[in-house]
Amino acid sequence: MKNKTFLSLIVGLLFLVSCKEKDKGMDAALAFDRGALLTSMSSNLIMPAYDSAVFYFSQLHSSVNQFKQDTSLENLQLVQQNWKQFARSWQLAAAFNFGPAAESGIKKSLSEEIASFPVSSTKIESFIMAKDTSFANFDRDSRGIFAIEYLVFDLNQNNPNIFQKFASDPWRMHYLLACVHQVGLNLNLVQTGWKSYQAAFVSNVGTDIGSSTSLLYNDFLKYYEGLKNFKFGIPLGRRPGQTTTLPANVEAYYSGYSTELAKEHWRCVQLIWNGTGLKGEQGIGFKAYLEKVEGGNALITLTQNQVAATQAKIDALPAGKLSEAIQNDFAKVDDVHTELQKLTRFFKSDLSSLIGIAVTYSSGDGD
Amino acid sequence: MLNRLNKLFFEPHSIAPLLVFRIIFGLATFISTARFLYLDWVDLHFISTQVQFKYFGFEWVKVAPAAVMYAIHYLMLAASLGVILGAFYRLSAITFFLLFTYCELIDITYYLNHYYFVSLVAFLLIWVPANANFSIDVWLKKTQKRWVVPASTINLFKFQLILVYFFAGIAKINSAWLFDAMPLKIWLPANSHFPLIGFLFNYPITAYVFSWAGMLFDISIGAFLLYPKTRFLAWLVVVFFHAITGALFQIGVFPIVMISCTLIFFSTSFHEQVLQRLAKLFSISFRSEPNPDAANSAVSKIPSSMISFLLVVWMLFHVLFPLRYLAYPGNMYWTEEAYRFGWRVMLMEKAGTATFYVREKTSQREGVVDNADFLNPHQEKQMAMQPDLILQYAQFLQQHYHSKGVEVDKIRAEVYVTLNAKPSKLLFNPQLNLLEIVDSWAPKTWLNRFEE
Structure with missing residues (x-):
């Protein structure tokens, strides 16, 4: 008897609810296809990002070899040019620091292994002095992309000065080659790794911790916050306890290429948000995901508005070196940080909450 | 009976x-x-x-x-x-x-x-x-x-x-x-x-x-x-x-x-x-x-x-x-007053972004905290939407910087919280000095009201 009442109560309520819901549409096409997101992301952005980084790396690599054969000013300029292109192509790959790029054992994630900044000139010089190119240490600020940069750029664009240093100490060249080798080794491993990982990545369509969507999202967030905190916040002296700005802590301090790289980083954030491919393909990003979930459209509007506000401040960054702009045009750089800060919550809590992505391993009560 | x-x-x-x-x-x-x-x-x-x-x-x-x-x-x-x-x-x-x-x-x-x-x-x-x-x-x-x-x-x-x-x-x-x-x-x-x-x-x-x-x-x-x-x-x-x-x-x-x-x-x-x-x-x-x-x-x-x-x-x-x-005014899901120890499971989707600003006493210089420096993702997630934990974290930050020789006279936080897919809203006035707020069982009047 009780059971029957219970059952009829449920059926009745369901009927009631279904009537109410009809106008909203009952179409399963409303549903978001996470598999499509993962396919689009991996084939339009992730794989091309690593391919592109590897391509520009190989150009850098051969120009460094050429520079070693013929240590001339022209060849140095070629190395510098290729370094910039490679550093620029790295920006997108840095957003996908999971899967084959994730840390494992004593090996840190790819970003940490090859793209730590600021590098320590003291450490680099002392390793060169000690003729030590083994990298058998945990001083990740003595190698990688920005160690290469330190070696091949001069703060005052005084190329003959660099040239002189290479000419006077063969171990400087050995160290440069070792750095290039280390970057190439790590980068190639990850690029190859992705080729076999892609299928697993695309087929893991869950939203729990460790699922592809969760990995993609969590790294996207870290990548975004990295732009705000490390490329602007710290150089601007925005950390508690910082008493001054730290212009030398910008990414790519020696080449003065920081603004360009930060702009590229920012562009890549939007590629992932929009799902636009590296070659401009129209794909599926987090924005498309939001279109299909409760409350998503409101969040898209808010996010897009703040993206536009941020873009305006980024466009207004002074030309030239970011490290100098921080000293001479502080407000303009600080504005970028402020706008990025305002954008954070949309990417951080609002997005993950609406699409129901797990951000922690621990069990929850579901709040 | x-x-x-x-x-x-x-x-x-x-x-x-x-x-x-x-x-x-x-x-x-x-x-x-x-x-x-x-x-x-x-x-x-x-x-x-x-x-x-x-x-x-x-x-x-x-x-x-x-x-x-x-x-x-x-x-x-x-x-x-x-x-x-x-x-x-x-x-x-x-x-x-x-x-x-x-x-x-x-x-x-x-x-x-x-x-x-x-x-x-x-x-x-x-x-x-x-x-x-x-x-x-x-x-x-x-x-x-x-x-x-x-x-x-x-x-x-x-x-x-x-x-x-x-x-x-x-x-x-x-x-x-x-x-x-x-x-x-x-x-x-x-x-x-x-x-x-x-x-x-x-x-x-x-x-x-x-x-x-x-x-x-x-x-x-x-x-x-x-x-x-x-x-x-x-x-x-x-x-x-x-x-x-x-x-x-x-x-x-x-x-x-x-x-x-x-x-x-x-x-x-x-x-x-x-x-x-x-x-x-x-x-x-x-x-x-x-x-x-x-x-x-x-x-x-x-x-x-x-x-x-x-x-x-x-x-x-x-x-x-x-x-x-029942003794607290306001929306419990928003204030979290009396939320725990009440068998409330799987009831709400809630998340927050909490940005803490720490002001140094002499220079009055304000810095932004990167929560990841101190908290693991789980702790950050929980802290960012729970008022009592936000106060605790402010206390922690003050002590932490004190131990680093930085005297802090104000900590404020901009905390945006989204509840059940509603656009995120400020949990409280971001100008409040959190160091001056003492947590208790009393209703948390410093919180903004939840807007339906």
Whole structure:
């Protein structure tokens, strides 16, 4: 008897609810296809990002070899040019620091292994002095992309000065080659790794911790916050306890290429948000995901508005070196940080909450 | 009324359900602790954290050194084993209760209703003679063998279980849950890859069905479990309900705990059969003698009036404590006042972004904190939406920078919180100096009101 009442109560309520819901549409096409997101992301952005980084790396690599054969000013300029292109192509790959790029054992994630900044000139010089190119240490600020940069750029664009240093100490060249080798080794491993990982990545369509969507999202967030905190916040002296700005802590301090790289980083954030491919393909990003979930459209509007506000401040960054702009045009750089800060919550809590992505391993009560 | 209560408390009852409950609960805590160790959450939750968020009144509970934390967990395994086997039972039960509760009290960001439940049950197990049969203690003649116990030793656990479901059901009676199917409208589509029925999760109607069914289940399951004719079917529904929610959501061992504990509602003969099968399996003798000590079921020298009084106080407390939210104005989901210890599970989708600004005294220079420097993702997630934890974190930051030689005179925070898919809003005025706010049980008037 009780059971029957219970059952009829449920059926009745369901009927009631279904009537109410009809106008909203009952179409399963409303549903978001996470598999499509993962396919689009991996084939339009992730794989091309690593391919592109590897391509520009190989150009850098051969120009460094050429520079070693013929240590001339022209060849140095070629190395510098290729370094910039490679550093620029790295920006997108840095957003996908999971899967084959994730840390494992004593090996840190790819970003940490090859793209730590600021590098320590003291450490680099002392390793060169000690003729030590083994990298058998945990001083990740003595190698990688920005160690290469330190070696091949001069703060005052005084190329003959660099040239002189290479000419006077063969171990400087050995160290440069070792750095290039280390970057190439790590980068190639990850690029190859992705080729076999892609299928697993695309087929893991869950939203729990460790699922592809969760990995993609969590790294996207870290990548975004990295732009705000490390490329602007710290150089601007925005950390508690910082008493001054730290212009030398910008990414790519020696080449003065920081603004360009930060702009590229920012562009890549939007590629992932929009799902636009590296070659401009129209794909599926987090924005498309939001279109299909409760409350998503409101969040898209808010996010897009703040993206536009941020873009305006980024466009207004002074030309030239970011490290100098921080000293001479502080407000303009600080504005970028402020706008990025305002954008954070949309990417951080609002997005993950609406699409129901797990951000922690621990069990929850579901709040 | 008094008579009825007297019967519920003191009527002689077969000890069998209590024995099975002891074994099953011990197994559940053993599995839970083993899982915790296996996932190395001892490290993740305790050892590798820099900050521990405290329970009000338990600020003195500190995390122990790594070796001790591991030792505690191995001791809990041993204590669970002791409970299962009824070996050094009281010592085991006390040890488990103290250690488990200690671990829970270390960091409030790991608060889970079912951990609270486990603590309560572990506490109650200390006081009941669950080792008075089918146990090592009896075999060692440390304890007098019993076939009959006062009914309260069994009914108390039933009471505790019914409360969990009933309050969880009451909590679901709110407009977001019933009429917007929130948060299931978020959580179900996120699980559309679920085998077989996953495709259904993309339809909003499914979220409504689950919301209403969940509410009705929680509200009524206690009654259906008590009523002998519906009991078995009700338990199957329990299994189904917890299996589904366990598979869908990251809720850990909660389903196992509830599925196994609800067996206590089954009949005496069921539990006797279970014990006989177990006995056969381990070739030990377990033969029920016809109520040899029926007349003398009391297990304690404490007068029964005293026991009645304690039982009533305990029960009243557990009925009233979850209801304390009624004393607070405002939206509980927003303020989180009286949210914990109220059997509110899987009720809301809430997330926040909390940005802390720290001002140095002399220079009046303000810096932005990167929370990841101090908190793990779980702690940050919990802190960023819970007002009391936000205050604790501000205190921590002040002390941290003080220890670095930076004197801080103001910490403010911009905290945006999204609740059930609504656009995120400021939790409180970002100009407030959090260092000046003292946390208490009083309503948190410094919070913004939740705008519907």
